[in-house]
Amino acid sequence: MNRLLRRSFLLLNPRLGLSQYPTPDQVLEAGPEALTEIPYVTEKKATRIVETARTSVASQTDEDTALTLSLTAEDLLRLEKRIDRLKERLWNRVRDRRAPRLLASIEGIGKWSAAVLYCEIGDITRFSSAKKLIAYAGLDPQREESGDIAREKTTGKQGNAHIRSVLYGCVTAAIRNSTNPPVRDLYDRLKERGKHQKVAEVACMRKLLAIVYGCWSNNERFDPTYEKRLKVRQAEKKSAADSPREENAGKSFDMSAPVSRKEAKKRRKATSPEKGAGPPARGQGAFLDEHHNGDSASE
Structure with a gap:
């Protein structure tokens, strides 16, 4: 079987395909309709495999080679099933x-x-x-x-x-x-x-x-809309924080005037520069900034 034909099987379902049709001659004899019965093999891919087998010049087309390839593929299929069972067993232990x-x-x-x-x-x-x-x-x-x-x-x-x-x-x-x-x-x-x-x-x-x-x-399940909603909330919060500063721009307060502590604190906040943001988020949107989400040039 030539390299292109082998590559075609590797792209599809290699062990199952090789166990049934291990040589180009057997692929040609089976035809596209039989190949489409193999899982994940579409009609287009089956036609491509048959065309590749038709132009193959591989010399290993004898029955002994076919039997060897078929048995090897069957062994690999059994090992795959065993691996799947072990994977399922591990999941059952932690689920x-x-x-x-x-x-x-x-x-x-x-x-x-x-x-x-x-x-x-x-x-x-x-x-x-x-x-x-x-x-x-x-x-x-x-x-x-x-x-x-x-x-x-x-x-x-x-x-x-x-x-x-x-x-x-x-x-x-x-x-x-x-x-x-x-x-x-x-x-x-x-x-x-x-x-x-x-x-x-x-x-x-x-x-x-x-x-x-x-x-x-x-302790949260995955939410695919989390980041979008978080960005909207951050934009709304930033807009709300900018609004009081814009309203109070140009205003001056007499800090010595008799006002309540709450009002004095509010006036100091309006006239003081904005402080830095708090600690970074730990949720699903913790990597929204450009450096961490992979948009930086170094990545």
Whole structure:
């Protein structure tokens, strides 16, 4: 079987396809209609596979080779079923706990991924912020220096590789299926700015891990509209805070006049400059600023 035909099966359902039709001759004999009975094989893909098999010049078309490929594919299928059973067993062990169910509510994160994240992160209170959890996973941007040259790297080899591996699968699924608006919107923004696909995916992994931290630490299920609603509330609050200053602009108060303490405090507040914002949010929208949500140039 030539390389292109093998690649076609790998893109579809490799072990099931190879177990039934391990050689190009058998693919041709089966035809597109039989191939479409394999899960995830569309009519278009089946036609492409048959056309590839028709032009194949592979020499390994004998019965012995076909039997070897078929048995190997069947062994792999059995191993996959065993792995699926073990994954389900792990989820059954943790599904009665609150945190894994919260993580599984996040679009893009399935039961297996939620169980792995729960086991790998452990106690969420170990991390005082989403930024520290991201650093623990090794997803914080790394700076590499050599002589006079310094450049930013998307990730390093430090941190928890298991968390990164699980997040990558979750992010690719969320981007492909558009099931997680905050992650998908970030990916689209970065791609529109000309960022490389890998850079955008790593930024989305950081975003998804920040959402994990927000849901888990606040004991909340995932809300895909949370960030939009939070931005609206912040804009309304800022507008309301600006209004009194605009109304009191140009006014002068006699601070020595006999007024109540409440009125004096109100006047001092109106004439004093605005103080800095309070502590950062810890919820699902904790990474709304440009640097943390992946819009910064360094990412």
